[in-house]
Amino acid sequence: MRSASLPPDDPGPVFDGVQVLEVAQWTFAPAAAAVLADFGASVIKIEDPVTGDPQRGLASSGVVPMVGGVNVVTAQTNRGKRSVGLNLRDPRGHELLLRLVDRADVFVTNFRGPARRKLGFDEDTVRARNPRIVYARATAQGARGPDADRGGYDFTSFWMRSGIAAALTAEDADRPLPQPPAFGDKAGAMNLAFGIAAALYRRERTGVGSTVDVSLLGSALWQHSSAILYSWGLDREFPVVTGRSANPIARSYRTGDGRWIALMMIESDRWWPDLCRHLDRPDLLADERFADAAARSANHDACVAELERVFAALPLREWERRLADLAGPWAVLRSMRETATDPQVVENGYAVPVDHDGTEVRLMSAPVQFDEQVPELRRAPEHAEHSEQVLLELGCDWAEITRLKDAGVV
Structure with a gap:
């Protein structure tokens, strides 16, 4: 569906009119949805009505820095979305979720399988409601195998399990080399965004919705595949840290x-x-x-x-x-x-200033541009900022919204 505000000769953002429903936390899946929002998708983020996405608490607990009162991690991962606080454990909250599923093109989640089934947004439930939907699952170790339902962060599933940490850690180090923050999450997010885009293209051609699976482990194996394949072929660890290039002008x-x-x-x-x-x-x-x-x-x-x-x-x-x-x-x-003053970063719009209610914070844009245009980024929402707005769009009146709020559903 094309935005009515665009002139007839402007193709508009790539995902203009695409409706994305995100039931996810932390960084991996939310960052993928943020990329879709960068390119025009309308993204609704479902959060617990009381606690919100636990990532929001990292700044208040001192784990990540605040910039001018802005939680930069949440700002980077959730820009351009609308936030709805919804209690999915309440049948009324679950029914509201399914009404949003009816309108969605894409459903994005990183909840584990048992939690998805318990809360009623597993693939079968969602697809029964909307057969054409693209259902995107972000997992730690993959959708199959003995650890399919085992949780994990990028430090464990991407960095440690894939051999990346081993390759970059010196043999005499007292501990494995630490991972930069969200290093694997961001790589996995771009893979997930690509998978969703491909599934939307397939649906456009065939009318069939797809299930998209991307894992942190799989993303790491792809990222690290050259050294891993060398190691498998040599039947020994390929020396990334201690290896010496035979070429003196490749160092x-x-x-x-x-x-x-x-x-x-x-x-x-x-x-x-x-x-x-x-x-x-x-x-x-x-x-x-x-x-x-x-x-x-x-x-x-x-x-x-x-x-x-x-x-x-x-x-x-x-x-x-x-x-x-x-x-x-x-x-x-x-x-x-x-990097903040690198002329290539500045000239190409790789870091974009975003206004957060009077506080300007530079955020990293997705590393893709269309038609030489830098995506216009919008600030991340406050917790449950758009609950009333979205419920009104669903057809709820103010009396019903008040009852739902009083009952702790929203």
């Missing part, structure tokens, strides 16, 4: 002021001459030890030692000036704070 070098520059010139013979010129070391081109890729590999340590001395001689600012027009792939190791 990092420390500058004179302690910063790092990464070279990733896989086509070594293609990039070596230009690199030497930019380093102001044309003599390296005449050195038989470094004549070609095979020679540089055979004399790896000597080549690396030369390059280490070169890069250590100057500060980062000077290297950025000298390498500015170097065609071969290279990058500076940036801090998270530095």
Whole structure:
């Protein structure tokens, strides 16, 4: 259904008119629904009418920071949605949920199977009410197998179980390398959003609704598949941390002021001459030890030692000036704070300022753009902010809404 506010020659957002119903918590599934909202979907988030999504409590408990009074985790994960507080344990609340199911194109959840069945929004119940719906399940370990109904966060199911933590942890470390916050959740969310988009496309062509399954474990195995497949093929752990590239210009070098520059010139013979010129070391081109890729590999340590001395001689600012027009792939190791002013981040709209009732907070946009347009992000809702509005849309009158509120249903 096309928005009436769009001019006839404007195709509008990709998911304009798509109705999404989210019964989910924390980050994985909610972040997928937020991506759909970025691109025009109307997303209704169902929350417990008293406690809300437990993610909201992370800021008040000091686990995540507040920025100008805004819970940035909730802002990032739930932007562009409407929030309805609904007690699904009450039959009246459950019936209201099913009335929302009637209107939905997509149902998104990350509740475990037993909870979905107990609360009455398992796939069979939802599909009996709306056969064309796309039913999207975000799970920890997958929909089948002995751990299908076992819960998990991305730290356990994505980071630890998949081998990623093992690959990045040094053998002599006192504990596994910790995971960045929501690292696996965000990867899984994009996979889930893709699955939902594909299911909507299939339904457009066939009229048939699909069940979409994405797990944190499956997302991690895909993300980490190169090193895992190397390990399986070699029948030993592929050395990610301690492994040494045979190519001296596919590694990092420390500058004179302690910063790092990464070279990733896989086509070594293609990039070596230009690199030497930019380093102001044309003599390296005449050195038989470094004549070609095979020679540089055979004399790896000597080549690396030369390059280490070169890069250590100057500060980062000077290297950025000298390498500015170097065609071969290279990058500076940036801090998270530095990304805020990275011109590529700014110019491409990868971080978007969003007004939260007078407080502007920059949020990360989904890493997809259509027709060179940066998605317009809207703030996340307050807990149960839109309950009355949505119930009125369902046909409830104010007297009924008052009774439902008095009874703790909404």
